[in-house]
Amino acid sequence: MEKNAVSWKNKHVLVTGAGGFIGSHLTERLVECGANVRALIHYNALGSRGWLEDSPHKNKIDIIAGDICDRDSVNSAAKDVEVIFHLAALIAIPYSYHAPASYVRTNVEGTLNVLQAARERGVECVVHTSTSEVYGTARYVPIDEAHPLQSQSPYSASKIAADKMAEAFYCSFELPVATVRPFNTFGPRQSARAVIPTLITQGLKGDIVRLGNVQPTRDLNFVSDIVDGFLAAAAEPKARGQTINLGSGRETSIVDLANLIGKLIGRSIKIEREEKRVRPDKSEVERLLASNKLAETLLHWQPKISLEDGLEQTIGWIEKNIDRYRTDAYVV
Numbered sequence: 001m002e003k004n005a006v007s008w009k010n011k012h013v014l015v016t017g018a019g020g021f022i023g024s025h026l027t028e029r030l031v032e033c034g035a036n037v038r039a040l041i042h043y044n045a046l047g048s049r050g051w052l053e054d055s056p057h058k059n060k061i062d063i064i065a066g067d068i069c070d071r072d073s074v075n076s077a078a079k080d081v082e083v084i085f086h087l088a089a090l091i092a093i094p095y096s097y098h099a100p101a102s103y104v105r106t107n108v109e110g111t112l113n114v115l116q117a118a119r120e121r122g123v124e125c126v127v128h129t130s131t132s133e134v135y136g137t138a139r140y141v142p143i144d145e146a147h148p149l150q151s152q153s154p155y156s157a158s159k160i161a162a163d164k165m166a167e168a169f170y171c172s173f174e175l176p177v178a179t180v181r182p183f184n185t186f187g188p189r190q191s192a193r194a195v196i197p198t199l200i201t202q203g204l205k206g207d208i209v210r211l212g213n214v215q216p217t218r219d220l221n222f223v224s225d226i227v228d229g230f231l232a233a234a235a236e237p238k239a240r241g242q243t244i245n246l247g248s249g250r251e252t253s254i255v256d257l258a259n260l261i262g263k264l265i266g267r268s269i270k271i272e273r274e275e276k277r278v279r280p281d282k283s284e285v286e287r288l289l290a291s292n293k294l295a296e297t298l299l300h301w302q303p304k305i306s307l308e309d310g311l312e313q314t315i316g317w318i319e320k321n322i323d324r325y326r327t328d329a330y331v332v
Helices: 021-032 050-054 071-077 093-098 100-121 154-173 195-205 223-235 254-265 293-299 307-320
Strands: 012-016 036-042 062-066 083-086 125-129 177-182 208-211 243-246 270-273
Touching: 012 021, 012 071, 021 036, 021 050, 021 223, 036 050, 036 071, 062 071, 071 100, 083 100, 083 223, 093 100, 093 154, 100 125, 100 154, 125 154, 125 223, 154 177, 177 223, 195 208, 195 254, 195 307, 208 254, 223 243, 223 293, 243 293, 254 307
Parallel strands: 012 036, 012 083, 036 062, 083 125, 125 177, 177 243, 208 270
Antiparallel strands: none
């Protein structure tokens, strides 16, 4: 058994945001590991279960609809749970310019509800999801966990507040919470609000790709590696009270990423700047490059999937599911 490996068999686990991109992959992995998984998905009038709707494991998952902003919903979902993976969040940066209060309610108050429920229910471990966006443009690289936090968008401000709330519950109440900070995650099921599905879907449809700023750099990580990091953080007692980067330590500019994707799909891509996709100058995060030394030493975690291999898998999935994407419109 690997270091930090834990038997998930019959563990009672709650995943918030389980119908989303990373959440659905994590939920399915936990089921495959033998856990008893309760999935909290956002209530909606259509009764959609998000990406769990088509999951081959959906009959093995206790899927409940609720609202992370409603304390009663969260407290009820946490009943008899041993581990909580908290992924529910509003994540689109452009939309946070239009609806900042929604981000405070969901990301800050929602996280508070999870922490309070975990405390009241005596949960053994909470894994809270952060984001590399909290660092803003790198002041130095590679970015370690001591790097200053910079709120360059309402989204990142809400996530900084959520991270600090998790820290406060650890310090004030000894709540066993670990914060994982994934750098830019990609893979099957990701929405076109993110740059990689945007590039792939436009590239599959034609030679012209419309983007905003193309000079910023990102540290890109395949979703299965990030799921590994979540599980490792939950398994390691020394991770309690820690914030841990999950990143590759590889830096790629958006323009280089576009050219790489063009090569992989067999097209010579022409990039056109579209002003509505451009973030305000001071809000654009120009550079992200992770130090993953803490994850390596504490969690024995290192990414396994290269950028190229991950893109190949993602392109293959999107080709089969291109009808799920609106390639003719900019989705905020």
